[in-house]
Amino acid sequence: MIRDEIIALTTQALAAAQAAGDLPQFAAPEVTTEHPARPEHGDFSANLPLRIQGLARMKAIAVAEALQKHVPAHPAVDRVVVAPPGFLNYYLAPGWAAAQADVIVAEGDRFASLTLGAGKRAQIEYVSANPTGPIHVGNGRGAAIGSTLANVMKTAGYDVEQEYYVNDAGTQVAIFGRTLYARYEQLFGREVEIPENGYPGEYMIEVAKLVQQRDGDKYLRPVGEEADPGFGRIGLDMMVEGIRADLAHMGVEYDRWYSERSLMDEGGPYHDVMALLRQQGQVVEREGATWFTSTDLGESKDNVLIRTDGQPTYYATDIAYHYDKFIKRGFDRVIDIWGADHQGHVSRVKAAVTAVGGNAEALDVLLYQLVTLRRGDVVVPLSKRAGEIVTLRDVVDEVGRDATRFFFLLTGANQTMDFDLELAKKQSDENPVYYVQYAHARIAGVLKRAADEGYTSDGADVALLTHEAEQTLLRKLLLLPEVVEKVVLELAPHHLTHYAQELAGAFHVFYTQCRVIQAEEPALTKARLRLLQATTVVLARTLGLMGISAPDSM
């Protein structure tokens, strides 16, 4: 990408200036550039002179002047200017910028693809909500972040696998089974109460009805007896299928659904890991439970692996799961996307990864702050235990997939977020996603009209794209590769929504100021059609990375 070429030019200038004796010899820091806030300061700015003035024992301005003399010529660079207090400002050549329209159209879907990932295998695990209830709005945030990050990392050259960890074992699942059986019995007229710590939500009745519809009274036991141990799984499978469908409804598709229960299979990761930890002397029996001596690894306390009742804790199975990711499946990078309420779990899991022989450095846990659901001023609890649940599907149905995804991607993961159901519809009308999509539809309209009237961009001379609005738009197009890189390096997909708005804005300004189809200006018409083609490529690409549609009409 062009930014890297500017960095290379600056690095070369430093070496040349030192070789020529215009600057003293010293080991310089890595060169970085930025985009100046004000266009009059150029397209790229290097602050190297300010940073090395001490090393050079010269004033920053003098360093900048020495560097400027040695910047090699480059077709993309029109001029390099020294600006106080010591910046080196690069201005792109308008002709080169215009020529990028041809390049972008030629690259099409491959534009902004990077080699950053170098084909490394990366696993992204996200949502992984308990299948004891339908997926709610808060989970939607994780879904939007995870699937977008997966798309962007693929574009950046990673071999990405997306996974949902299905918590189909453990205490909560047992309670789910008992609740379901109570509901099931109720359908047959029995007067039973749902368990004290059960799931009071209405959806449990629906699941029970589905079981009844499919298999009748097949699972009914004599009054007073408990359900068959496998009964809960029938409902659980239905819940998982519902979750899969709800996420697909939001445009989220996984490569694999990984069963927690399968970890416990004979010869499975759980047994391997427990044996390994015991062998390494990191397990002790105490107070009737089995503990992982994680304090030895720098943790603030030890953690229980096997409870007094003989059941493994969530932590124990999670160790086995990460052992499977790192050791069994050998991913080069593992990214877990969790809600902020799991924050205390992060260092524990990293410690465990190290203990089982994985590289904790290769594990990134991306935490997103929680979503508060409101109905006006009233906070709606998201807990499955509280009964009422506003499902993700409800929201997607009401607000739309595109607006829902865009909304979730609008703010950084570290920011808490309010989702007001009363405003949901209104928000959807005001949602900036439509501003971006409208740009795409507007272009499609012009391109269609041009085609209908016999205009093409064949043989376009893009050197005619000299108008300020055209040049501004071209520069925005060239930014996408940098945005892709930034999203991956920071694990911050929200940059895409901001870029998309800037890009759409630059287009709308261009559209207002520059008429595309003009019978008396055939050459300019061709050039501008080419610019529209390039813009539509980049807009569609940006929206596509976010899993949002790029409509030709709205």
Next chain:
RNA sequence: GCGCCGGUAGCUCAGUGGAUAGAGCAUUAGUCUUCGGAACUAAGGGUCGGGGGUUCGAAUCCCUCCCGGCGUACCA
């Protein structure tokens, strides 16, 4: 108490070492006999939570205090 995340325009949020701190919404005033007005232009609006420090330069880094959310289970 301790730990993590926040505190930036009326509201919702970008910006994590650069030049005069930005956007959307809201408010106000305009553009338009339209290649799709879901558009464009402009104005007003800021002690970047408070205080101290580091630096040529701090919203950004360090220290400290205040406020809010979350965590601190033999739940997941």
